[in-house]
Amino acid sequence: MMKLFHSPTSPYVRKVMACVLLRGLQGKVELVPTSPMQNPGDLQAANPLGKIPCLVTEDGTAIYDSPVICEYLDGLGNAAPLFPAPGPARIASLTLQALADGIADAAVARQQGRAQQEEAGPTPRQAAFQERQLAAIRRGLAALEASPPAALAEIGAVAAACALGYLDLRLPELGWRATHPKLAAWLASVEASPALSRTLPPTA
Template sequence: MSQSGLAFLSPDTFVLRSTLTSPFGRKVRIAIDVLGLSERITVVPADTLDENDSLRQQNPLGKLPCLLLADGTALYDSGVIIEFLQEVAGGEALLPLHGLERYTKLTLATLADGITDAALLMVYESRFREAATYSQRWLAHQRGKIARALAAFEASPPDPRKTDMATIALACAFGYLDWRKPVEWRPAHPRLVQWLEAFTVHEPAYARTRAPAPTANP
């Protein structure tokens, strides 16, 4: 998709470059749903492995999600996009605008995103290397991050009856662990399993944004 390909956009509509399987893209798709912005956003898939995909011009890191404004401005990453969309929608439904609670919520969201980042790196190990050359040390390093972050959430989970920046990120981390299974998180974390069940009941956008059956792309 070229920058001129954005000509169809009016100033108050946006393009989201994301697959339907990206856990970080799912965060943004849940936020779009919750903020009531679905009519204003078109999701256009991107292939992070394709060097000719315009994603690499839009976000030099070649990562999705990436939000495109009508004038070609690109916003990333998922947290920045969610903050922008909250401002478009008005209010502070997903993140307080000021105060310590804003920063503690952002920190919790970062912890949850760290689970997803580590899980992705484990999945990428199998995508970019032959099985015989997997680094078990590297995989254990990532597994340790996931285990410690899960333990921290188990000790002090956020309220699952509240949809915000942190609970969206945590639910999407679980969704990715369930979908790609780089680690088996459920048996050791019954409290978090219950947490996810409660969040799924509370927030219907979670089920609406579930990834299609596993494919080659994360």
């Protein structure tokens, strides 16, 4: 059995779990509930960066980060591949994944910055940092709106759905659907897929 260091709120873990479901590998992955900020020793022994997701294969090999785990899972099972063969389609898919993961990165950084501000009080430097993350999220959303993903059949689309779900969880005040109607319609068209509906982050 493979092991996945897991948290239900991480957008990167959700992307990996969506790949697990899309590739029919549910029975092959044991989930290890993990809070990376509490510095768990088993996670840090597997991934020196101390981040989730981290997958440990049956022979004990640790694989990270999420794009690498997703590519590894794509080589298992018989489902249609989520990573296109080398060529322009693959580069487009990987770039879309990078854009989506980058939106999640900015939202995660903003979330951490918000906690710091609450503890230490706002400083101009922190306010500028928060604004920079928000600006990256806004530009990322504009790029997705200009060219929404297609079917949930390649890794870029999976990553985009997970990043948008994370915005709904952490930045609901952004109200991205009202300003990005094509993107909202796209997410509505794919969100009933089990890969997404069974991996929704808890809201409470």
